Amino acid sequence: MPDECEQGAPIIQGPIQVSPPVVAPGQQIRIQVIVVGQASIAAVFANGMPLTNRGGMLWEDNIPADREAGPQTVYALAKDANGHIATHIGVYEVRREQKAHR
Secondary structure, three states, rough: EEEEOOOOOOOEEEEEEOOOOOEEOOOOOEEEEEOOOOOOOOEEOOOOOOOOOOOOOOEEEEOOOOOEEEEEEEEEEEEEEOOEEEEEEEEEOOOOOOOOOO
C-alpha cells in the first residue's frame, strides 16, 4: 500500500515492478516505479539507490538483489520539488542455486 500521508505528496502508482521476480543472491534486478505529483518529481530511490527518470512518470534502474535467500522487499521513496515524500514497496525472491544430488 502506498504511503501518501502528507498533503500534496507525490503518488507512487501501482505496484513497484521488480524483474526478474526470482533471482540469485546479489544479481541485478530491474526496478520500475511510476510516480506522479502536483509538483515536479525531484528524485526517486529504491533501497537507497537513485533511479533514473526515463521520461514522464517512469523511473527505473538496476540495483543489486539482497544476498540473503528468501522473500525480499524493495523500498521505493519519491521526493518532489517541495520536499514532500511518498513511499511504496515491491517484493521479489532470492534463491540460492541448488546443487544436483548424486
